[in-house]
Amino acid sequence: MLRLLGLGLGWIALGAAVSLLLLGFTVGAFAVVVLSAPVLGEEYGTAVGLSLLCVGLPISFVLAVATHELGHVFAGACAGFRPQFAHIGPITFTRRAGRWRLGWDGRQSWLGGRAVCARRPGSRARVAAFLLAGPSANLVTGVAAAVWFADAGSPALPRCWAGLFAVQSLFFSVVNLVPVRYRRLDSDGLALCRLFAGCGLKGE
Numbered sequence: 690m691l692r693l694l695g696l697g698l699g700w701i702a703l704g705a706a707v708s709l710l711l712l713g714f715t716v717g718a719f720a721v722v723v724l725s726a727p728v729l730g731e732e733y734g735t736a737v738g739l740s741l742l743c744v745g746l747p748i749s750f751v752l753a754v755a756t757h758e759l760g761h762v763f764a765g766a767c768a769g770f771r772p773q774f775a776h777i778g779p780i781t782f783t784r785r786a787g788r789w790r791l792g793w794d795g796r797q798s799w800l801g802g803r804a805v806c807a808r809r810p811g812s813r814a815r816v817a818a819f820l821l822a823g824p825s826a827n828l829v830t831g832v833a834a835a836v837w838f839a840d841a842g843s844p845a846l847p848r849c850w851a852g853l854f855a856v857q858s859l860f861f862s863v864v865n866l867v868p869v870r871y872r873r874l875d876s877d878g879l880a881l882c883r884l885f886a887g888c889g890l891k892g893e
């Protein structure tokens with residue numbers, strides 16, 4: 690009974706955390722749009738300005754996902770693990786014979802990425818560093834982009850795209866630490882939770 694109660698409370702806490710994250714993401718994205726749209730409109734005209742803003746959404750999304758996966762791959766290589774595979778949406782990077790090969794796989798999740806390294810006997814600290822590297826890369830670049838966006842004197846278009854990148858990066862930095870399993874893959878947070886039980890090296 691107590692176990693069921695604990696499980697129920699856990700799910701409620703998880704739901705509340707995800708709801709708060711989504712609310713923060715929505716508010717942040719809305720603030721960037723409200724602050725950027727008039728400036729872009731003045732500089733490029735309303736239609737072109739709004740089009741540039743819309744184009745910035747997928748571009749900043751891809752860059753934020755790429756930053757996350759690069760963080761994993763870089764940390765994995767530094768920890769002595771052998772990077773094998775990464776994907777950013779349907780774009781894949783496979784390492785064979787020491788060389789990275791670019792590919793396309795429409796079966797991969799189009800709204801995310803993943804980095805896989807071959808595990809080598811090592812300390813848990815190395816595995817933890819590999820798992821934390823993705824969210825950390827998002828946090829560092831997200832804060833840098835937010836600082837850029839805060840400078841009202843910056844050129845309108847890069848400032849707007851920096852704002853969109855900042856919101857998505859900061860969102861990814863936190864949401865990837867939520868301990869969930871999605872499409873048969875553990876989030877970085879869940880993999881960290883399972884670290885002491887022995888986890889694979891699949892950073893999402």
Ligand SMILES: [Zn+2]
Pocket residue numbers: 757761820823824865877892893
């Ligand atoms: Zn990750």
